[in-house]
Amino acid sequence: xxxxxxxxxxxxxxxxxxxxxxxxxxxxxxxxxxxxxxxxxxxxxxxxxxxxxxxxxxxxxxxxxxxxxxxxxxxxxxxxxxxxxxxxxxxxxxxxxxxxxxxxxxxxxxxxxxxxxxxxxxxxxxxxxxxxxxxxxxxxxxxxxxxxxxxxxxxxxxxxxxxxxxxxxxxxxxxxxxxxxxxxxxxxxxxxxxxxxxxxxxxxxxxxxxxxxxxxxxxxxxxxxxxxxxxxxxxxxxxxxxxxxxx
Numbered sequence: 683x684x685x686x687x688x689x690x691x692x693x694x695x696x697x698x699x700x701x702x703x704x705x706x707x708x709x710x711x712x713x714x715x716x717x718x719x720x721x722x723x724x725x726x727x728x729x730x731x732x733x734x735x736x737x738x739x740x741x742x743x744x745x746x747x748x749x750x751x752x753x754x755x756x757x758x759x760x761x762x763x764x765x766x767x768x769x770x771x772x773x774x775x776x777x778x779x780x781x782x783x784x785x786x787x788x789x790x791x792x793x794x795x796x797x798x799x800x801x802x803x804x805x806x807x808x809x810x811x812x813x814x815x816x817x818x819x820x821x822x823x824x825x826x827x828x829x830x831x832x833x834x835x836x837x838x839x840x841x842x843x844x845x846x847x848x849x850x851x852x853x854x855x856x857x858x859x860x861x862x863x864x865x866x867x868x869x870x871x872x873x874x875x876x877x878x879x880x881x882x883x884x885x886x887x888x889x890x891x892x893x894x895x896x897x898x899x900x901x902x903x904x905x906x907x908x909x910x911x912x913x914x915x916x917x918x919x920x921x922x923x924x925x926x927x928x929x
Contacts, residue, residue, distance in 0.1 A: 695919075696737075696738040696741060696919050698738070698741035698742045698744070698745040699745055699748075699773045699774055699776075699777045701742065701745070701917075701924075702742065702745035702746060702748065702749060702777065703777060703780070703781065705915055705917070705926065706745075706746060706749060706880070706926065707749055707781050709749060709857060709878070710856075710857075711851075711856040711857055712856075712857070712858070712877030712878065713754075713847065713858045713860055713870060713875050713876050713877050713878070714746070714750070714857070714858065714859050714860070714877065714878040714879075714880060715859075715860045715861075715862075715867050715870070715876055715878070715879050715880065716743065716746050716859060716860070716861055716880040716881075717861070717862055717867070717879075717880070717881055717882070718731060718734045718735050718739055718881070718882040718884055719734075719881055719882070719883055719884065720734055720884055720886045720887060720888045720890075721883070721884070721885060721886060721887055722887050722888060722889070722890075724888040724890040725862070725863075725864055726863075726890070727886075727888050727890060728890075729762060730762065730763070731763060731862075733886075734884050734886060734888070735882075735884070736882075736884065736920070736922055738919045738920065738922055739882040739884065739922055742882070742924065743861075744770070744774055745774060745777065746859055746880060747768055747770065747774075747790055747859060748770050748774040748775070748777045748778040748781075748790075749777070749778070749781060749857065749859075750790045750857045750858065750859035751787075751790060751791065751850075751854065751855040751856055751857040751858065752790055752791040752792070752793050752815070752850055752855040752857070752858055752859070753768050753790050753791070753792050753793065753859050753860075753861060754793045754795065754817075754858050754859065754860040754861070754866070755792070755793070755794055755795070755860070755861050755862060755863075755866070756794070756795050756796075756862060756863045756865055756866035757794050757795060757796035757797070757798065757800065757801075758863055758865070759861070759862050759863035759866070760794050760796075760801070760802050760805075761800070761802050764802055764803075764804060765792065765794070765802050765804065765805065766792075766802065766804030766805055766808075767789070767792060767804075767805065767808050767812035767813075767814070768789055768790045768791070768792050769789060769812075770788075770789055770790075775788070787811070789811075789812070790859070791814070791815055791855060792805070792814040792815070793814065793815040793816075793817055793834075793850065793855075793858075794814050794815070794816055794817065794831075795817045795818075795841055795843075795846070795866055796816060796817070796818055796822070797818060797819065797822060797840075797841070798822070798826075799816055799818055799822050799823060799824055799826045799827050800826070801814060801816070801827060801830065801831065805830065805831070806830045807830065808830075813829075813830060813831050813832055814830075814831045814832075815831065815832045815833075815834060815850075816831040816832070816833045816834065817834045817836060817841060817846045818833065818834070818835060818836075818841060819835065819836070819837040819838060819839055819840055819841050819842075820835055820837065820838045820839070821838070821839055822835075834846055834849045834850070836849060843869060843870060843873055843875060844873060844875065847875060860876075871905075871909065872904050872905065874909065876909075877928065877929055878911075878926070878927065878928045878929070879911060879925075879926075879927045879928075880924070880925070880926050880927075881924075881925045881927075882922055882923070882924055882925075883922065883923040883925060884921075884922060885921040885922070911927035911928060911929060912927060912928055912929070913925070913926070913927055914926040914927060914928050
């Protein structure tokens with residue numbers, strides 16, 4: 683959730699490719715989430731992630747993409763952040779080639795979870811190898827995407843995420859990097875599908891986080907207890923803190 687517009691930025695004194703190769707490349711398959719979070723728990727500011735993200739966070743954001751088969755994102759986040767095809771260049775293309783597994787494509791695919799099948803404009807009219815994958819339900823009008831996307835229909839009325847992930851795996855897309863938004867990450871958590879969480883803790887306050895013990899979320903939470911993960915690393919760069927948790 684730390685960007686999404688496809689642009690790669692560098693961070694002074696921070697080698698994101700080397701950091702990713704040494705600290706994140708031991709990933710065989712599953713769902714990895716990546717997000718940035720403020721000190722008071724917000725994942726965006728006035729609806730956008732950009733104000734929370736630093737140059738180092740954006741660099742790591744792209745490096746984690748290089749190690750994935752497919753980038754998974756919710757439609758609302760894709761539209762707000764103006765997502766387009768995932769493109770790697772320079773050092774990150776070399777990183778991907780170095781850690782390429784059997785059958786890996788030169789670039790990760792982009793998969794958008796959507797009920798309406800409305801895609802960001804930057805996703806349209808691209809070559810077939812760069813077309814996004816649209817994940818939707820049986821009640822959606824998939825004709826709206828035409829030849830601009832490959833479609834996975836999973837579920838009758840709502841998107842069935844376990845079925846969608848199984849279909850991605852059947853296509854050889856087993857390393858799934860979910861970049862949000864919060865609703866999609868919550869749905870993955872509800873169905874116990876998250877294998878790894880990567881969080882950049884940014885040294886900012888937003889006054890936008892939900893109050894502790896919010897009654898609305900407490901009454902609808904389907905989990906019988908919070909899911910617990912193990913801290914793999916906590917690495918500081920400048921004032922950012924990069925956290926990695928796994929099952």
